[in-house]
Amino acid sequence: MNQSEIIIMLKSGLGIRVQESYGMLDVMVSLPPSYNTTCKPGVTASSSINSVDGTRRCYTTQGLLGVYNNDPNDDLTSVTGQVTRSTGDTFNAGATQMIYEQFGSTWRVDGRNERIGPVLFSEQFKSIYNPLLFASANYYPMFWPQYLDLNASRIFTMEEVISTCQGIPQCEYDYIMTGRREIGLTTLRKQNNFLAIQRSGSKQLISCGPLLKKEGVIKTPPSANYLEGDKVTFSCKPKYYIHGDIERTCHNGTWSPGWWAWCR
Secondary structure, eight states: OOOSEEEEEOTTSOEEEEEEETTEEEEEEEOOGGGSOEEOTTOOTTGGGGOTTOOOOEEOOEETTEESSSOGGGSSBOTTSOBOOOOSOOOSHHHHHHHHHHTGGGGOOSSOOTTTOSOSSOOSSOGGGOGGGGSOTTOOOOOOOSSOOHHHHTTOOHHHHHHHHTTOHHHHHHHHHHOOHHHHHHHHHHHHHHHHHHHHHTSOOOBOOOOOOOTTOEEESOSSOOBTTOEEEEEOOTTOOEESOSEEEEETTEEOSOOOOEEO
């Protein structure tokens, strides 16, 4: 079984994909429209700020990935509500440092901020579950490099970086910081794939949601198969017999009728 990619689909429609390559993780989060800013009838996001009774009349999804409200101008909103403005070219040391210090670092998950919440994994039973044990409390990133250091310049040149990365800044950064062309090419491929997903995401798709199955049942394909026209089949391990409907199809937002598949 290939463990270099894991896709998790929750009942709420939230999806998380984690891919590993060359010892590095690439994480992508997708949210359904229901997570967009939602206000009570007759209320706007701006008018709800000064509610008389102090109750919340709008609910907004926000965090390190921005504010989900279809407004790119406030995506860099810190946990305290401060909005960082960044215009023009952000692929330079000054801009990236400002974004990190005024926005990114404020969303650190260390259990100290009630608004963010506790760490995702508890160390109540095993201390190894606490991700903070693997993090450097004094970590400070290297911001956008302006030039190659002496050791790197002996291996590759900036001309090679620019030619390899085809003008994609994310690729250039990873190539320079790691000194490895294959990592830069991996970043280039992932960035292009992400942009392709963005373009396809602008098209309205009909989803049937994740299809639940009983324990021990093998679903084919194993993931990412919940959109209009997708078809899934169920089977069992050798020496087990399948019961229920072995094939379901997504149509008009609903899975075709059938009994849950289970093995015995």
